[in-house]
Amino acid sequence: MPRPYLALVTHGAGDLRIEERVLPEPAAHEAVVAVGYGGICGSDLHYVSHGAVGESVLRGPMVLGHEVSGHVEVPAADGSGPARGTPVTVHPATPCGTCPQCAAGRRNLCPTAGYLGSAARFPHTDGAFAQRHVVAAERLLPLPAGLPVRTGALAEPASVAWHAVSRAGDVTGRRVFVAGAGPIGALVVAVLHRAGADEIVVSDLHERPLRIARELGATETRTAADLEGRVDEVGADIAIDSSGTAPGMATAVRALRRGGHLVLLGLPPRAEQPFLAGLVVTRELTVAGSLRFDTELADVVAALADGSLRADPVISHEFPLADAETAFALARDSAASGKVLLTF
Numbered sequence: 429m430p431r432p433y434l435a436l437v438t439h440g441a442g443d444l445r446i447e448e449r450v451l452p453e454p455a456a457h458e459a460v461v462a463v464g465y466g467g468i469c470g471s472d473l474h475y476v477s478h479g480a481v482g483e484s485v486l487r488g489p490m491v492l493g494h495e496v497s498g499h500v501e502v503p504a505a506d507g508s509g510p511a512r513g514t515p516v517t518v519h520p521a522t523p524c525g526t527c528p529q530c531a532a533g534r535r536n537l538c539p540t541a542g543y544l545g546s547a548a549r550f551p552h553t554d555g556a557f558a559q560r561h562v563v564a565a566e567r568l569l570p571l572p573a574g575l576p577v578r579t580g581a582l583a584e585p586a587s588v589a590w591h592a593v594s595r596a597g598d599v600t601g602r603r604v605f606v607a608g609a610g611p612i613g614a615l616v617v618a619v620l621h622r623a624g625a626d627e628i629v630v631s632d633l634h635e636r637p638l639r640i641a642r643e644l645g646a647t648e649t650r651t652a653a654d655l656e657g658r659v660d661e662v663g664a665d666i667a668i669d670s671s672g673t674a675p676g677m678a679t680a681v682r683a684l685r686r687g688g689h690l691v692l693l694g695l696p697p698r699a700e701q702p703f704l705a706g707l708v709v710t711r712e713l714t715v716a717g718s719l720r721f722d723t724e725l726a727d728v729v730a731a732l733a734d735g736s737l738r739a740d741p742v743i744s745h746e747f748p749l750a751d752a753e754t755a756f757a758l759a760r761d762s763a764a765s766g767k768v769l770l771t772f
């Protein structure tokens with residue numbers, strides 16, 4: 429019997445709609461999740477503002493959202509996956525499992541993987557900003573008792589941060605610089621703090637995100653204006669750029685000592701970006717990219733549940749689905765908001 433529900437759909441730049449959808453009949457291995465919370469991500473904002481994220485261009489309507497948590501409403505008929513009523517978060521990726529990258533254990537690099545709410549492929553992969561979401565039960569991660577479902581919506585972005593920190597090597601006792609203190613940058617700070625980084629220096633354009641970064645373990649925070657002309661004095665062992673902007677990346681490179689390690693996490697908007705390649709040579713820097721995550725989601729859920737990883741301070745606002753326009757406008761204003769959640 430068809431059951432209607434509401435979903436948040438973009439039809440292209442500047443076009444955000446709440447639409448009624450009909451729940452498809454789940455396959456035997458699929459469960460129905462009653463979505464509780466969804467975090468608005470930079471990619472959701474880009475689809476709505478520009479109709480594209482990097483090379484992924486909208487060619488038709490798409491349900492947004494990949495940072496969600498909720499409860500199992502209908503468990504998978506084949507008995508796999510969590511039982512009815514279990515609080516869960518959803519792994520957004522569907523790697524193929526058989527290509528060389530998947531075989532090598534780097535499933536986040538699978539070239540044919542789908543991702544919730546992504547226009548990388550056509551037909552697009554609908555996201556989970558919806559009252560109901562049908563998904564393979566194996567992609568559900570139960571949230572341990574005591575971990576609020578609301579916090580569970582942060583598991584996805586925290587996993588992105590967790591993976592980026594793992595790309596930096598051992599951070600124990602290190603002096604680390606983080607460029608950009610938006611939700612991802614702030615979560616990078618939280619993961620660094622948990623991993624035993626000694627000093628965590630953070631820069632951002634605005635004061636408010638820096639305040640959140642301090643709450644999550646930053647030992648020193650600077651506005652970009654404050655750091656102007658003095659970046660080379662930072663002398664970090666490791667720098668992580670979460671800004672994805674040319675000035676942010678330049679700051680991250682300059683903040684490194686000779687022999688330092690750079691991780692690029694923020695996704696620059698265009699194919700060609702100015703980059704201080706000369707300093708990579710003369711300081712003999714090691715450069716690593718960081719894309720999404722794989723099994724880190726389970727580590728993050730465990731760390732959030734045992735309290736060793738704090739993430740809640742990144743949440744700044746919460747709106748019902750009906751106020752999605754307001755929520756998106758606020759999420760776009762990085763001086764005024766951190767992670768903005770939708771409730772379904």
Ligand SMILES: [Zn+2]
Nearest residue numbers: 469470495585
């Ligand atoms: Zn995200």
Ligand SMILES: [Zn+2]
Nearest residue numbers: 524527530538
């Ligand atoms: Zn693969």
